Amino acid sequence: MSASSRKDNDIARQVVAHAARRFDEDGNPLDAWQAISFALSADLPLPPSVRAYLLDAARKIEVLLPAPGRVDREVAAAFGLQGKQGSNLFDRADRKTHDFTVAFQVWHRDREQPPDAKVMATYQAVAAEHVERCPCRTALKWRAVEHAWLQYAHEIIPRHLQSQFPNAKPGAILKATRTRPRS
Numbered sequence: 811m812s813a814s815s816r817k818d819n820d821i822a823r824q825v826v827a828h829a830a831r832r833f834d835e836d837g838n839p840l841d842a843w844q845a846i847s848f849a850l851s852a853d854l855p856l857p858p859s860v861r862a863y864l865l866d867a868a869r870k871i872e873v874l875l876p877a878p879g880r881v882d883r884e885v886a887a888a889f890g891l892q893g894k895q896g897s898n899l900f901d902r903a904d905r906k907t908h909d910f911t912v913a914f915q916v917w918h919r920d921r922e923q924p925p926d927a928k929v930m931a932t933y934q935a936v937a938a939e940h941v942e943r944c945p946c947r948t949a950l951k952w953r954a955v956e957h958a959w960l961q962y963a964h965e966i967i968p969r970h971l972q973s974q975f976p977n978a979k980p981g982a983i984l985k986a987t988r989t990r991p992r993s
Contacts, residue, residue, distance in 0.1 A: 821911065826849045826852075839889055842859075845860045867890070870888035908946060912936065912940070912958040927988075929981040933953075933956045936955045959981075960980055
């Protein structure tokens with residue numbers, strides 16, 4: 811497996827875990843679908859709560875006998891895709907996943923930085939690469955990348971590193987854990 815493939819698989823594994831955690835927290839089925847998409851794309855197992863959701867939806871679809879003109883509503887209900895009035899399940903799930911993925915790119919990109927580089931250089935590099943790397947094709951400013959990192963760093967930084975630096979801010983942990991050049 812190439813380094814690029816391993817990196818993509820690591821990202822997929824992280825996104826699956828993150829989406830499943832969000833699904834467990836707020837029950838948004840689009841988070842479950844995000845986990846399903848990334849898990850199947852990377853040949854990863856489905857988290858138990860996502861498997862249970864999918865099985866439940868399949869059973870509801872299997873016995874569905876909607877009245878004419880109500881098929882779309884009945885199918886949406888079976889999948890739990892009915893948002894509360896004024897809320898858009900799709901926008902909320904997409905934004906969270908996008909920002910988590912940006913934060914994960916910060917972690918990986920910073921591994922390549924020299925030990926004395928400023929953390930802002932990592933944010934700027936991720937922002938510069940974003941238009942080409944992300945399906946949204948949107949330009950990001952480095953502040954948006956920093957915001958995504960600060961929002962999700964606690965889910966991305968391995969626990970053993972967080973415990974080594976219990977009072978450090980996420981940017982300081984990045985700098986402190988960069989790969990040191992071999993002498």
